[in-house]
Amino acid sequence: MADEVRKLVAQYFQLVDPPQLDIPPGNVLLRPTVQETLYERMFDESLTPLPPAAYRTRVLKLVIARIEESITDPEVDELNDNLMDALGMLVAQPKANSLELAQKLSHVKYTAPLQSSSTKNREVTTIESRGLILSGGTTGKRTWEAALHLGSFLASSAGEALVRGKRVIELGAGTGFLSLFCAHHLGVQSVVSSDREPVLIENMRECVRFNHRGDGPFPFYPAFWDWGTPLEKTQELESFVDEDDLRFDVALGADLTYDTDIIPPLLSTVRDLFENYHVEEFIISVTLRSEKTFQTFLDGCESNSFNIELLPFESTPSEEQTGFFHSTSIPIKTYRILKAA
Template identity: 70%
Template structure:
């Protein structure tokens, strides 16, 4: 029972699309103890960060409908007052338009997949937009499936071993999800999260503050336009010890999506190997187009880079316990190093 409620609550705070939520069956939801647990873990107004009002309303409506369908004896079965009060509070809230919802940033809590043994949940809170706005660089305002796939790999013992105690740089960090997870939970010496857009860097700084409940974390956002020199900031000195800016490994998710970007990405990886001390680049690629990835793979070979497919695949969506993401399109994890 606790596992069912835990899975649903983790999906809820990640804002998983309501029709795909792992709702318990009606004969479970109708139980008073289960309804009370749902209220305490999902709909109590004192919880933070709460999902946006329209999302909470959709989810609770779905839950209440399933409970009502499962009531066989009105004398014995009922919906708890706590859930009905939550519903009443939600339906009177003003509703933003669809356009306003798409433009708003939501506070989303991602929870890592369960590992065995594990004594605590590992959460990362991100401020992002789930609206599909594909112009003006705003794709960086969303955490995409490849990042969740790579995060799932890093949450595993094999993945954590690649970054623990290391100096890490992330390319195309976007929301900063991967870097923040490394900084908060994976014991990195430091992680520099880079992107080319200043507004994304500022949003990462906001996200960093949301993840500092246990004190400062070694997370350093920085603007980096590929093909230029990465400038060391004062805050990075705690990672470098005042020495040159060097890293042990690089991370990147969903960077290989356009053949036009491949030459610049290859040049940047070569720069990391030659000038920043990087020994391996761990990347997750969504294989939307085999030709695009083949172009990248061939370019790696031409530059004497070794491309190794790591033995990690996403857990099927219906079996995931955290960092929930679609597996409809294959996502693969690769380690790139100098041959």
């Protein structure tokens, strides 16, 4: 029961589409302790930040419908009063139209896949819209499947070993999901989360307070980087760079090769990382939507004398995932790119 509830709670705070939620079976939901646990962990208004009201309403309706379908003895089987009260409050709220809902950014909490060595949840909170594809000229206002795939790899012992204790930089960070995960849970020395859009940089800064609740330093540094131009030092970068000696060990990137037009400046920036910032390896996760587009990237790596290696990591099938939930309907691959010896 604990694992079933944990998975539903993790999916719920990630705003997984309600029809795709793994709602426990009726015989589990009928238990009074389970219903009270769902209320306390998902629908209690004192929880913060909560998913948007429209999403909570859809999920709660599904849960209550499944409970009602499973009732065989009304004298024994009951619906939790707190759940019913929560639904009443939600349906009474004014309804936003679908366009407003699609454009509105929300707090999304991601839970890493469970590891056998730990039972503690590793969580990352971003500010984004899970249903938004393009807004304001950027695709960075949502976390894409390739980032969740790469996050799943970094959550593994092999992936964590690549970044623990290292100076990390992420290209095209968007929501900052990967960088925040590195800073919060993977023991990096530092992580610079770079993007070209100022609004995304501000979102990342806002996310820090939801991911860092301790008194010590949080090694997360947003930065503006328009590929093909020099990296711009933000106030955060200035605070930890010693005499302009800005260097990194590992670079990360996810879903960066979706358009052939951006591949030349991306390759220029990767070359810059190797030659001027001392990067030893670039780990990139790619959703293979277009073989032709990705081949353009591979050809560019070859012309720049980069060595590219496919890492032996496959996404867990969607139905078996325990965290960082994402679709595997389109293949996602992870590569290590090295400067030529």
